[in-house]
Amino acid sequence: MASPDGISFSDNSATGRQTDAVPVAMPGWLPLLLGFLTAVGPVSTDIYLPAFPALEKSLHSPAGSAGMTLSAWMVGLAIGQITMGPLADRFGRRIPMLVGMSIYTLGSVGCAMATTMTEMCLFRLIAAVAASASIVIPSACVRDLSTGNDAAKLMSKLILIQGIVPILAPMLGGIALDYISWRAIFWVSAVYGALCVLLLLRAFPETLPRESRRELRPLSLLHRYLFIARERSFITNALVWGFCGFLSFTYLTAAPTVFEHIFGFTPAHYGMLFGLFAVCMIGSSQINGALVGRVSSSAMLGWGIAFSVLGAVALLVVVMVAEQYPGPTHHIRPVMLLPIVGCMMITLGMTGIIGPNAMVGALSNQSQYAGSASAFAGTMQYALGSLASTAIGVLPADTPMPMAALMLFAALMMGVFAVMRPHAHHPVVSAE
Template identity: 50%
Template sequence: MTSSSSSPTAQGTPGPAFAQGVPGWLSLLLGFLTAVGPISTDIYLPAFPAMEQSFHTSAGNVQFTLAIWFVGLAIGQLSVGPLADRYGRRMPLLVGNVLYAVASAVCAFAPDITLFSAARFVASIGASASLVVPTACVRDVVSDRAAGARMMSRLIMVMGVVPILAPMLGGLVVEFVSWRIIFWASAVYGLVCVGLVLWVLPETLPYQKRQSLSPMTLLTRYVGLLGDRGYSIYALITAFSTFMTFSYLTAAPFVFVQLFHFSPLHFSMLFGVMSVFMIGASQVNGLLVGRVDPARLLHGAVALSVLGTVLMVGVSVWGCWYAPVAYRPYEVWLVIGTMVIALAPTGIIFPNAMMMALADHPAQAGAASALAGTLQYVLGALAGVLVGQFAATSSLPMAGCMGFGALMMLCMHTFRPALHDVA
């Protein structure tokens, strides 16, 4: 379906955003913008126990704010994707980051969990633009599947640096000052992103490629994407990867701080180490794409995640019911080791599955990215709610939920279209 471009064309249709080739700094910029989502998820994880005390509420209610965040990201992406296909990439980013900055400031002075949750939901609606639009920008400027996967790997590396630092900074904040400073810092981050979009990021979607916008058009577009087997399979692989990752994100603060007695600072350092492994895997992926079939890379990474979660479940079951008392001090290290095996491959899974989902939909990159992102955060929210139903008395709920996500990825990959294996 083509856009109605008569008015923009009358003003002069711009040429490609990067006629001389895509500059290296674009990955840095897009990664920094995309990191709004991960940093906002990660930076306040070490503050969960402190927020529980500050708001005089339960651990489940604090965990529920993470589920609310995921729900807002899911809803926001469904709206932002089509808007980005109609009005271009820059405007949704500008509006979204302003909304995110203002709502984060409200979170900083919220007196109770109710206002905090409401502001967190609004912030997630704004942050959804930074999750959808940068991925669509990659599809705008790079059409080759292997080149796109390489660029996505670089983007993941950049967007991963900030989340590595985020929980460490969050842990320091909780250790020495109020957790509320975290959300003032988030507001500043949103304003910095506004400045970068205004003065650095060019428009990557030409007027003649913009799509029409109406309720029926949107419904038809999303139904058409879901009806594409290749798109649906690979989008669901990214979604169940998110389910696995967010099971870890939701449960880990309570498992490691309350069960294994980590300080907030030590937990944030552990979180940084896990992020380093995931980013390292994404860079290995960038080196291998073009030399190894992306479908084989994806298959190997999914299989490794399944192995890691199976081992983690085994460690957790043994620690819960069968391990002698002398084993207890070693349980935490076995949990961490199996967690690395399970989570590191997501650095390979996400860029390959995402680019394979978008490959056949260049004219609808915004909507396709938005729908995939919505699936990711719907399942992420489900993971948060599910994990929150269990008391943090063992690592088994976290391991079990992560294992379910890994097994579902394997099931999805088993039913992938044969065409993509040889693409």
């Protein structure tokens, strides 16, 4: 069956429901468009990190208070994702993203014009709830259009597009602060949102046929999430995905303090280091895309987690050794910088393999509820990410030990839930 936009799907003729949707002729530019849309997450998270001190000074807010805007962003994403998924299953993929990115654009304008930290947090929350549509729905589009190894390859392409943003965003944000106000960063975010709206209007095809859409009823929605949560391949892979987020947000929250205050990095130098880690994630995601088909997605996930655990163990050992021999003017000797960065490159780099394969596994049996399942997994990830940020906030900030310990904890938890995954995926019959 063909959608009005020219993308074809396979049907189950007995039920009239979409099954494993496989495109007959998917446009080659569609992965690029999906990646551009999902990049709203790293664009909005990373580009303003170097502006925290300027933000606090401009809004007459105490040191460290800018972190509340990041917490508001993550809370908004957790709320938004669990609501956007069902909307995408009811109204299709295109309309929720159009509405979401329109509101995100207005929220970014509000951030650019905020006069107090409270206003900034409020507009960040609004922007996050709205941006959730373009963060979670493209993953459902991948499930609409492909399955198995093909889905893993397509997901890797999305990771590549998303990965370019973390390389450039903090670096550009840090450099821009030398010439322009922090408010200009949010005006740029608003322009990005407006461009996404234009692309959705002019180029994005609907990937969910009308006959495959679901009714939106509160009790039915609750029943749907309970049904999804009971499916073993979903919950185990989604928890792997969630603790992958825990690991990433541990780094995201702790690294500015570790590298700027302990090792004396400037914001621009930290932005470059941030880009180096992003290059590692992109590289591993492309290795994943190249090997899928020759190596199973499940095996790639296992190897990715194994290397992440090894990197995290090595990081903790290096930090423990470094703290036994502190320098005369630094809490940790500068010579220990290289091994710490090397261990983090391994640990964080593997998320480019773990992320796409865990999400493919989570959605493997969720063809009927791909939007809801993707949203559920995303909410779990940002909830765990918020927990990681909170933990870093209450632990000592003059040592990299909390960062290393929490990254190892996340890697080990990924391993635990990976072992608990079912050995084979079997079709799940709807409870509705």
